[in-house]
Amino acid sequence: MADLEDLYREIILDHYRSPRNRGELPCPPAHRAEGFNPLCGDEVIIYLETKDGKLTDLKTGGQGCSISQSSASLMSEAIKGKSVDEIKKIATAFKAMLGIESGNIEGIREESSQNGEGPEASEAVKLGDMEALKGVMKFPVRIKCAVLGWNTLLTELEELQNS
Amino acid sequence: MPLDVKKIKADFPIFCQEINGKPLTYLDSGATSQKPRQVIEAMNSFYETINANVHRGAHYLGERTTKAFEDAREKVKKFINANSPKEIIFTKNATEGLNLLAHSLGSTLKDGDAILLTHMEHHANIVPWQLLAERKNIELRWVSLDEEGKLNMEELEKLADGVKIIAVSAMSNVLGTINPVKEIAKLARNQDSLVVLDACQFVPHSPTDVKELDCDFLVFSGHKMCGPTGIGVLYGKQELLEKLPPFMGGGEMIINVTTEGFITNELPWKFEPGTPPIAEAIGLGAAIDYLDDIGMENIREHEISLTAYALRLLTEKHGDQIKIYGPSEPAERGGLISFKYGDIHAHDVSQVLDEHAISVRAGHHCAKPLMQELGIGATVRASTYIYNDETEIDQLSIALEEVRDFFKLNK
Numbered sequence: 043m044a045d046l047e048d049l050y051r052e053i054i055l056d057h058y059r060s061p062r063n064r065g066e067l068p069c070p071p072a073h074r075a076e077g078f079n080p081l082c083g084d085e086v087i088i089y090l091e092t093k094d095g096k097l098t099d100l101k102t103g104g105q106g107c108s109i110s111q112s113s114a115s116l117m118s119e120a121i122k123g124k125s126v127d128e129i130k131k132i133a134t135a136f137k138a139m140l141g142i143e144s145g146n147i148e149g150i151r152e153e154s155s156q157n158g159e160g161p162e163a164s165e166a167v168k169l170g171d172m173e174a175l176k177g178v179m180k181f182p183v184r185i186k187c188a189v190l191g192w193n194t195l196l197t198e199l200e201e202l203q204n205s
Numbered sequence: 206m207p208l209d210v211k212k213i214k215a216d217f218p219i220f221c222q223e224i225n226g227k228p229l230t231y232l233d234s235g236a237t238s239q240k241p242r243q244v245i246e247a248m249n250s251f252y253e254t255i256n257a258n259v260h261r262g263a264h265y266l267g268e269r270t271t272k273a274f275e276d277a278r279e280k281v282k283k284f285i286n287a288n289s290p291k292e293i294i295f296t297k298n299a300t301e302g303l304n305l306l307a308h309s310l311g312s313t314l315k316d317g318d319a320i321l322l323t324h325m326e327h328h329a330n331i332v333p334w335q336l337l338a339e340r341k342n343i344e345l346r347w348v349s350l351d352e353e354g355k356l357n358m359e360e361l362e363k364l365a366d367g368v369k370i371i372a373v374s375a376m377s378n379v380l381g382t383i384n385p386v387k388e389i390a391k392l393a394r395n396q397d398s399l400v401v402l403d404a405c406q407f408v409p410h411s412p413t414d415v416k417e418l419d420c421d422f423l424v425f426s427g428h429k430m431c432g433p434t435g436i437g438v439l440y441g442k443q444e445l446l447e448k449l450p451p452f453m454g455g456g457e458m459i460i461n462v463t464t465e466g467f468i469t470n471e472l473p474w475k476f477e478p479g480t481p482p483i484a485e486a487i488g489l490g491a492a493i494d495y496l497d498d499i500g501m502e503n504i505r506e507h508e509i510s511l512t513a514y515a516l517r518l519l520t521e522k523h524g525d526q527i528k529i530y531g532p533s534e535p536a537e538r539g540g541l542i543s544f545k546y547g548d549i550h551a552h553d554v555s556q557v558l559d560e561h562a563i564s565v566r567a568g569h570h571c572a573k574p575l576m577q578e579l580g581i582g583a584t585v586r587a588s589t590y591i592y593n594d595e596t597e598i599d600q601l602s603i604a605l606e607e608v609r610d611f612f613k614l615n616k
């Protein structure tokens with residue numbers, strides 16, 4: 043069960059049971075985005091407000107497994123008040139921690155890389171509590187759960203920038 | 206006659222292995238079944254000895270292959286008691302069969318016509334009709350379920366009034382509910398509606414007689430009944446299939462083609478464009494032989510008794526934590542049990558079970574409208590087949606105790 047202990051760190055279960063920044067924001071002025079994991083039905087909803095390139099407020103909702111929901115909760119703590127550029131850097135570092143480089147299909151990896159360490163997160167970005175999700179590395183199908191919140195957020199930020 | 210599960214299991218090479226030092230407890234046959242050596246060998250032997258294309262080469266191999274392919278069709282015909290091999294269309298899977306119907310049968314509908322579906326359908330029996338409703342002005346009506354996950358028959362009767370098609374699953378892949386198909390067909394007969402049965406979860410587990418069921422069309426997939434992936438069956442009454450326009454065009458489905466147009470081939474080839482899944486059809490034929498040897502009646506009895514055991518054991522040992530969906534009476538359901546465990550998400554439950562080499566499915570099971578009606582995002586589904594026995598249900602129960610302890614639920 044050592045791998046399971048690794049996957050379900052106390053901090054993850056805590057965020058799952060008491061998610062931070064849970065709720066809704068009135069839209070507008072906030073923007074709302076939904077992300078789904080079609081494989082298992084996990085769902086993350088993000089409300090966010092930006093001003094001058096900064097994320098001034100956000101709330102999250104949705105339902106799903108402990109990994110998808112705790113990851114969204116951890117994410118919400120990590121990015122509040124940050125600039126869009128900073129957020130993108132954290133996202134890249136988070137994905138790198140899980141062994142995802144841009145361009146490959148998430149959740150499908152070679153056997154050999156499953157047990158190895160992920161590429162080290164870029165030095166400059168501190169992932170803090172989010173490092174608790176590193177155990178997900180060993181469970182490739184769960185990687186999609188861990189990045190659901192992040193992907194939903196990134197798509198939303200992209201749309202906001204383009205509009 | 207009770208199944209000799211030990212003997213059956215020995216036919217399945219996949220069970221020779223251990224996973225992380227533990228024997229494999231495969232409880233995900235609702236998604237796809239394992240394959241016996243007899244099926245694997247039939248397919249290998251095809252490739253090693255007679256491989257050629259069908260209905261083309263006038264040479265030895267071509268003739269042998271064509272015969273083997275058409276023999277497989279004959280086996281399917283007998284297996285579901287159809288009138289003629291013309292009524293057996295080979296498809297890629299059940300999903301393709303339903304898309305074919307939504308397209309070809311759908312093209313015979315007029316604006317304003319209605320189709321009746323139910324809240325327990327698999328996406329495969331929803332989205333093709335929704336695509337049709339996007340092309341044409343077709344009304345989709347939905348039958349809801351009662352507390353045990355059975356169709357509200359009174360509502361069904363009302364909503365069925367005047368519909369052109371009733372498309373319903375013979376057995377739910379989430380709830381396990383076996384639907385009163387004959388009753389539905391009778392209703393349809395009284396008012397000229399056609400009945401389409403999604404029998405994906407039914408055919409592998411029960412004797413199937415299309416005449417007795419009195420359905421107009423029926424689809425299923427080979428891979429859930431010991432056969433390979435890549436092969437499915439669409440059954441349709443001959444006089445109805447004759448009248449339908451083809452779905453996809455290409456070789457094999459034509460008699461003649463000129464620059465001006467084409468003449469469609471006869472049944473069943475009219476609906477089988479291009480090179481068909483030949484080895485897969487032969488594999489399905491071998492799977493049918495295998496299941497027939499065991500006996501479909503025996504398989505059904507085995508599943509009722511295994512389901513009864515599972516319902517009893519899980520309620521007894523996990524009554525405080527577990528919520529089981531579907532009918533409480535084992536004879537009203539097939540060999541699968543969907544449940545929710547405490548407040549632990551299905552994904553997290555299945556992760557712990559996987560540590561015990563127990564394979565279950567966690568998720569929405571491609572039935573999101575149903576999940577919405579049940580008010581949940583996901584369930585755990587343990588589904589059994591001919592190679593499962595009570596000791597594996599015991600394993601499931603023991604592993605669930607560990608789930609409870611690991612996530613610190615109260616006893």
Ligand SMILES: Cc1ncc(COP(=O)(O)O)c(C=O)c1O
Nearest residue numbers: 298299300327329378403405426
């Ligand atoms: C009730 C039901 N219908 C349709 C399907 C679709 O089958 P396939 O994916 O083989 O086309 C399934 C398979 O999960 C099913 O359980």
